[in-house]
Amino acid sequence: MFYHEIRFDINYDPENLRWNGWGSEGHEWQHEAHIPALKKLLIKELKAPEGELPETPSVSIEDLNISASKFGDKEVKELGGIVGKDGVSVERRMRILHSAGQSYYDVVRLRTNQLKAYTDGVVFPKKEAQLAKLFTWCAKNKVALIPYGGGSSVVGGLEVHKASGQRAVLTANLTRMNELLELDEFSRIARFQPGIYGPQIEKTLNERGFTLGHFPQSFEYSTLGGWVAARSGGQQSNRYGKIEEMITAVKVATPAGVIETLRVPAEAAGPDWNQVIAGSEGLLGIITEVTVKIHRLPEGRRYFGVLFPSFRNGANFVREVSNEGEGYDLSMVRLSDAEETRMYSLLSEVTKKKTLLRPIKKAVQESVLRAAGQGAGRCVVIAGMDGEVGRMNRQEIRVRKAIRKHGGFYAGESVGKNWIKGRFNMPFLRNHVLDFGVGVDTLETSTTYANVEELHSEVLKALEAVTPHIVAFCHMSHSYHEGSCLYFSFMFLMDTKDPIGQWRKLKKAASDVLVRLGATISHHHGVGADHVPWYHKQNAGAAIGGLQAMKAAVDPAGILNPGKVFDGKP
């Protein structure tokens, strides 16, 4: 069995990957024909002045101002001596591809030719032993080294920074270290190299009857090592946990030597290095192996939609199935607020065929929903179970009871099936809207249940205060015993004169609220360069000092991903 929605045939050739947008050429959000309707929708929703959106095409790759690589023939030869001749590149396109991630901030800077710093070269190590040699070479040559997995960071984790005194930057692309090293069926664990992409992991495991169960939205273009380094969270984290909970052991190459944790399920032997490496974002070392828990492929999946009359009703349902009762065991429960429910409904209209009957169908649907108590403030939940069919039947009885208790309306499995079908597609939407002056970004945080409502409204208020030409919305997902992730998305009319200044204002507005309300600056994207000011506010003093000292011990020359997370200057 394989998950039908996974594309196992993605071409990761750098020539084929987009340099200024999500994914590889040929993969789109929707058919070209739907774009005009999308545009029309956004004109209305963003209250575009004079009913028009500006054209904001990207510069072409040839137009980018990119200074010459600091690496000449000598460096290329030396690096080739370490990783092999075909393992080093100072080629222009390769450098561009490795100088930014996938945040709005990164992509807009590329598209407007405002990215200031480019990496000087890229290496593709194949073996752990090569990393030790690269560390030595970088320290000797005063070169910063940025570990690179799928390149999907949305928090500036790949931004090109040098520490003081460093003269160049090298990026280590780890996707040639992408093997399954060992599978222990009896103990249900698998040991992988770090550079393996999501679909490659699932293919390898599905063939043997297993799954990792980690499906972040970036799944198609991100890697295991990157997930661990940035504490990724997958869509089914309610069942399988966040990536840091899936780790049994890690092996990490640091300039001071290898750190390898024991292959044991739990320990009381000092601080937990697995949980230090998870979230270290390449500052302490390069992850070379990850041993993860694996699971039997579920016998079935059952995903369905539910409507609740208000965000509060929905949130109480989420809380109940996550911490109150016993035996709900949902793999996922994802509550959109009213605005996200409305926007997703409008977006799905964009892609539907216009027929004579469609408006009538919609009107009937609407009146049925209103009769069922689901008015204008209604919020959709997509929830799902993965497992044995008999067990899901029993679960469903309990879940339906909880739905009724909180005033919900069970909306059937077709909603869930559609969600599964498009689960990795949303990031492609941005590739289109950036062409016509619409910005789109997301941010995610987490808090306790008691604080969900306040945080939800305060973040939205802060974003909406930056510009009236914005649609901002939110969903709760990744719910836990004591709280939940809040994932905010926002689309806005781009300030074409200063898109970067505008983005900074939005980022600051939302992040200041997170700090004020004690919510984390990131639940599953990481800190990177973008979140440094707020991370430092939340970890001021001894915490930052302790981590910096640890870094100085394992990376004495300070070559590893300088300027990020706890190494950054707030």
Next chain:
Amino acid sequence: MFYHEIRFDINYDPENLRWNGWGSEGHEWQHEAHIPALKKLLIKELKAPEGELPETPSVSIEDLNISASKFGDKEVKELGGIVGKDGVSVERRMRILHSAGQSYYDVVRLRTNQLKAYTDGVVFPKKEAQLAKLFTWCAKNKVALIPYGGGSSVVGGLEVHKASGQRAVLTANLTRMNELLELDEFSRIARFQPGIYGPQIEKTLNERGFTLGHFPQSFEYSTLGGWVAARSGGQQSNRYGKIEEMITAVKVATPAGVIETLRVPAEAAGPDWNQVIAGSEGLLGIITEVTVKIHRLPEGRRYFGVLFPSFRNGANFVREVSNEGEGYDLSMVRLSDAEETRMYSLLSEVTKKKTLLRPIKKAVQESVLRAAGQGAGRCVVIAGMDGEVGRMNRQEIRVRKAIRKHGGFYAGESVGKNWIKGRFNMPFLRNHVLDFGVGVDTLETSTTYANVEELHSEVLKALEAVTPHIVAFCHMSHSYHEGSCLYFSFMFLMDTKDPIGQWRKLKKAASDVLVRLGATISHHHGVGADHVPWYHKQNAGAAIGGLQAMKAAVDPAGILNPGKVFDGKP
């Protein structure tokens, strides 16, 4: 509702706590009348030469060689200025009580007057602000500071060590910081001070309808802060997790300032400080607050016994209910090996009334078991569920099916009820046997399922190679997705001439096997001083270096619990 087996009335007055054994005066393993039968059993099992056990009474507290405190009136006055006059003691008994934990090694050293170092004084801080002042005072006066919770360390965590250049040692007893600070029923979390004992926590929570669900065997005499510092594991960890999984947030006073983690369910903001503090054993700071997940008191509990014809059968059952199927949700599953099954059965005979019918009853029981396929190698499982009654009914159907699948024999709930009744009692047994030349110690580790059998037999073999006068056995408990804890117990004829040398041999024999087979040096007791050599072997190089650098940053004067864990010299 309250847990009926918890003694909520324990008198923790230092005058009432045993200085050379477990627990407080008046609490015993069993009635005095059972001791002769126990002795008889051990004579046989340990093959005591000439059928006799030596008398090995403890020295009396008055006989201990304890040098004068380094603290004179000046120091006592200064410390009193920080923690209040009634918060400082250099009194002899108080110093003795705070100079060792509860390991066999510690207790034997006390009983034989071989403990070399005693703390110079004890402070009882009441407020976090006092800790900062204590840090300054200790740094200025070159004094080591040992944080002390319940004093139940069995790995030398409280051993009195000085760093080079230090002239005295102060112990900070935290049991006066024992308040519930906040309870958020909606988010199901509670914030406590660190020095609250197990029964105090449950009383506080039970009164409000909640439980923490953390029940280590040391429960009655250990504290929340100690649990976190040493990564404690409770008997119901299958349901509630180990203590490090119960943490939502911690607050820690370090000499470099306070480290406080956010009250959020999950984060992607740098390494996880909760998981650095958990296991830091007082080396990085003193925990001042812990926010923990709490749960509704279970509607019911259902604990039962199962017999399996072999350890392998039992281990396969444990593995299945922990990682293979779905919906078993046992709170506990604890498999004794054949030797432990046999010994526990003999120990329970010791305490049973001898009647004319008893031998007949035993014989009938035995033949029934043999008929059911449970021969001499049979292994008992004690398993349990906590939760809604309806749910437990459904669970039980599945569990019974798994029992049959692995050749098990369901032995009923009375076994489980007895287990619950005596769950915190076993540590009291040692108080008796040490008087008649019998040593007893335990060690615990964890490994993946694939390695359980080898580790089990190799550790036992290593222990038995040290002396023929030993009974060593093991249980699997705290089982996880990929593996399990193995908990070894051993009773042995004490080498009365050199009990400490003998203990060192046993410790080394077993610990060397753990390292050789990649099992952790501790699953839930910690590293302390005793495990330092093996901890350093398993974390050599960059890992130790990184933690030492972190310590130097947050504790620049090196006052906090020197010589332990990563600060220790291997």
